[in-house]
Amino acid sequence: MRGLFVFITVISLVPFLCNSFSPENPTARRLLVLLDDFSLKSTHSIFFNSLKSRGFELEFKLADDPKLALQRYGQYLYDGLVLFSPSTESFGGGLNLEGDSSAMVIDHTNYAVSDTEGDHTLIASDNFIQSDVILGKTKIEAPILFRGVAHSLNPANSLVLNVLSASPAAYSLNPNSKSSQPPSLTGSAISLVSVVQARNNARIIISGSLDIFSNRLFSSAVQKAGSSQKYEKSGNEQFVTELSKWVFHERGHLKAVNMKHHKVEQTDEPAIYRINDDLDFSVEIYEWSGKSWVPYVADDVQVQFFLMSPYVLKTLATDQKGLYYTSFKVPDIYGVFQFKVEYQRLGYTTLSLSKQIPVRPFNHNEYERFITTRLSLLWSFIYHSTLSLNSNPPGSLLWLGSSSLASSSCTIASKPQIFTETNYMAQG
Numbered sequence: 001m002r003g004l005f006v007f008i009t010v011i012s013l014v015p016f017l018c019n020s021f022s023p024e025n026p027t028a029r030r031l032l033v034l035l036d037d038f039s040l041k042s043t044h045s046i047f048f049n050s051l052k053s054r055g056f057e058l059e060f061k062l063a064d065d066p067k068l069a070l071q072r073y074g075q076y077l078y079d080g081l082v083l084f085s086p087s088t089e090s091f092g093g094g095l096n097l098e099g100d101s102s103a104m105v106i107d108h109t110n111y112a113v114s115d116t117e118g119d120h121t122l123i124a125s126d127n128f129i130q131s132d133v134i135l136g137k138t139k140i141e142a143p144i145l146f147r148g149v150a151h152s153l154n155p156a157n158s159l160v161l162n163v164l165s166a167s168p169a170a171y172s173l174n175p176n177s178k179s180s181q182p183p184s185l186t187g188s189a190i191s192l193v194s195v196v197q198a199r200n201n202a203r204i205i206i207s208g209s210l211d212i213f214s215n216r217l218f219s220s221a222v223q224k225a226g227s228s229q230k231y232e233k234s235g236n237e238q239f240v241t242e243l244s245k246w247v248f249h250e251r252g253h254l255k256a257v258n259m260k261h262h263k264v265e266q267t268d269e270p271a272i273y274r275i276n277d278d279l280d281f282s283v284e285i286y287e288w289s290g291k292s293w294v295p296y297v298a299d300d301v302q303v304q305f306f307l308m309s310p311y312v313l314k315t316l317a318t319d320q321k322g323l324y325y326t327s328f329k330v331p332d333i334y335g336v337f338q339f340k341v342e343y344q345r346l347g348y349t350t351l352s353l354s355k356q357i358p359v360r361p362f363n364h365n366e367y368e369r370f371i372t373t374r375l376s377l378l379w380s381f382i383y384h385s386t387l388s389l390n391s392n393p394p395g396s397l398l399w400l401g402s403s404s405l406a407s408s409s410c411t412i413a414s415k416p417q418i419f420t421e422t423n424y425m426a427q428g
Helices: 045-053 236-247 368-391 393-409 421-427
Strands: 002-004 009-013 030-035 057-062 080-084 104-106 123-125 144-146 160-165 171-173 191-197 203-207 253-263 278-288 293-295 302-307 309-315 323-329 335-343 351-360
Touching (some): 045 057, 045 236, 253 335, 278 335
Parallel strands (some): 030 057, 030 080
Antiparallel strands (some): 009 203, 191 203, 278 323, 302 309
């Protein structure tokens, strides 16, 4: 993020802060609420009571409490953080704030008509993101009331998302002073509320207004300038409640289990595949509903059979009960492959699964030409052997008979003579 302007309200859920948080069971409920003043407990009680009714355990502390600690003995004490302390000047962890501390978002065309101050800093905005995952399936009918500061997002950062934006006529400036310099932020570059989902699926909400969470704006009627339609209640409560469900992983949280593969018509997972083998692949994907795991249904889940680059890319079919599956042939390339499922969709936690498997070539006796040649040689030997026996039976019998006679004649011999040196010389 760039140009994050001074007073911000941050609601963050950081899964890696606490070992009790598990992506397999996102039921972490311990929240630390840091305040500038304990009076905020009453002025923002509707929001806090909404969290309590959903099972969260809230612990309130002042932001400047000298005994404040997030961990003890290497274990994190909380699963999430609600930071309602606009006067905080530094946050640590490399988060820096820059900008004019007196600047506010001003809009002379999209202000709330109930704004009697005349500076048009109470904005009625309906430019919020259209996402059922982030803001729920129920449409927000009334505009959102906002009074606060602006911040901008780095368009090169794919991890941030603008949830509530200003109109093209808005700008950021000090309403109580005249400036000869043009505003630093104008129009659609102004973000009022944004979210971040980190690579480890930690989620953060950044708001330029603390009043957006207040009881007063929750229950305030709203009429947008230039419009005759008046709403008895602003959309703030619905907007903030649904957004908090997303940031605390009550919605949009996926898990993948039982990643399996095996040869067609088999059930056991092999230790190695051979090129051109036919195989089956399957994986189960579920979504957390806030209370239990339910099947996740989509038509865009894909698997890669990966070796330096994907040699196979298949879209998985689903049985509508959480099971995704497909079949394909192992490519004619051997090496160490990976089954990879990379799933990234707006508002959902990122799924990244992989399983390694080697692929071997044919053995020397598995090639088709070798098998054909070997069989032809075998049948040729059998054929010629049989032909030789059938075409020359007299010769065979004669040979067998002569062998028998030779064996008999070898047993008839004259009495052996013993030669000595004397009679040998006499014979000489």
